Amino acid sequence: MDTKLLSCGIPASGLPESYVRPESERPRLSELLEYENVPVIDLGCEDKSHIVQQIYVACMNYGFFQVINHGVPKEAVERMLRVARDFFGLPEEEKMKLYSDDPRKTTRLSTSFNVKKEKVHNWRDYLRLHCHPLHKYVPEWPSNPPSFKETVSDYCVQVRELGFRLRELISESLGLQKDYINNVLGEQGQHMAVNYYPPCPEPGLTYGLPAHTDPNALTILLQDLQVAGLQVLKDGKWLAVNPHPEAFVVNIGDQLQALSNGRYKSVWHRAIVNSDKARMSIASFFCPQDHALISPAKPLTEEGCGAVYRDFTYAEYYDTFWSRNLDQEHCLELFKN
Ligand code: OGA
Ligand code: NI
Numbered sequence: 001m002d003t004k005l006l007s008c009g010i011p012a013s014g015l016p017e018s019y020v021r022p023e024s025e026r027p028r029l030s031e032l033l034e035y036e037n038v039p040v041i042d043l044g045c046e047d048k049s050h051i052v053q054q055i056y057v058a059c060m061n062y063g064f065f066q067v068i069n070h071g072v073p074k075e076a077v078e079r080m081l082r083v084a085r086d087f088f089g090l091p092e093e094e095k096m097k098l099y100s101d102d103p104r105k106t107t108r109l110s111t112s113f114n115v116k117k118e119k120v121h122n123w124r125d126y127l128r129l130h131c132h133p134l135h136k137y138v139p140e141w142p143s144n145p146p147s148f149k150e151t152v153s154d155y156c157v158q159v160r161e162l163g164f165r166l167r168e169l170i171s172e173s174l175g176l177q178k179d180y181i182n183n184v185l186g187e188q189g190q191h192m193a194v195n196y197y198p199p200c201p202e203p204g205l206t207y208g209l210p211a212h213t214d215p216n217a218l219t220i221l222l223q224d225l226q227v228a229g230l231q232v233l234k235d236g237k238w239l240a241v242n243p244h245p246e247a248f249v250v251n252i253g254d255q256l257q258a259l260s261n262g263r264y265k266s267v268w269h270r271a272i273v274n275s276d277k278a279r280m281s282i283a284s285f286f287c288p289q290d291h292a293l294i295s296p297a298k299p300l301t302e303e304g305c306g307a308v309y310r311d312f313t314y315a316e317y318y319d320t321f322w323s324r325n326l327d328q329e330h331c332l333e334l335f336k337n
Helices: 048-061 074-088 092-096 134-140 148-173 180-185 254-259 314-322 331-335
Strands: 040-042 064-068 107-111 125-130 189-197 209-212 218-223 230-234 237-240 248-252 269-271 279-287
Touching: 040 048, 048 064, 048 148, 074 125, 074 148, 074 189, 074 218, 074 279, 125 134, 134 148, 148 180, 148 189, 148 218, 148 248, 148 279, 180 254, 254 314, 254 331, 314 331
Parallel strands: 040 064
Antiparallel strands: 064 248, 107 125, 125 189, 189 279, 209 269, 218 248, 218 279, 230 237, 230 269
């Protein structure tokens, strides 16, 4: 297929064939789990044990939660969203300088998910950046819009802090030492996907992102403040995570599922599209260092079930993940004992 970016112009003739899902795989937009929401947790609450308890409940039941009073300044969030929008509004020739469909590139603008491997494409463009350590990667980031590097660096530092704090709370919620997860993950990598989902002529036939789990440890997502699109699988049904003006959406990735010996799940989620409005989202992915050994935490293997997963390095996991399609079985299944 022509790998042109959607943000450089949408075909006038409706949804191209290469984006159309077979009937059985379509999103069925009218069948949603109603009257239920992903929990919103107030990190500003003074009772820490209450926060830890809420995190436990959210991770056990949803694998997702939202956080408010999270400590990332509102201005940093607003500037990040603005610069992301301005980036996708740049002229085609400017954007195409960054285009690549090679997942190994550390800075790249691409479309869909894995254009060379997948059969059906997704209605999404995305800018993917490595973000840690900043001094190593910022020089290769876009220098247009002119404020991009400074704005995104500042956002990355702030979100990284939040990530450390969340992993401490998650460790405690599993009955582990506060530093347990951060210690296992080592000098953590941080990647960002700036997702842009243009209005789509046939939202019922395709996805922005089809159902997937995140291969990393923890994801902190900044959703578009106006336009909904994220859905999470709960008890076999899809649940919409509607925008909350002050929240980040947090989810457990495959690595924390493995570390928690399967107690916490890296839950299937997807992004749907709509016909009127473009939607943006900014995902910050925290990953173990390449050589971190991921192994179910000992105290969590001692209650009769043993270690559900074999030990592996993150490098091994990541290669397996990117060699596949997004919508296959859970990648962790391949690492079961
Ligand atoms: C992702 C993701 C959801 C969204 O980038 O991994 O799940 O709402 N994004 O864009
Ligand atoms: Ni995801």
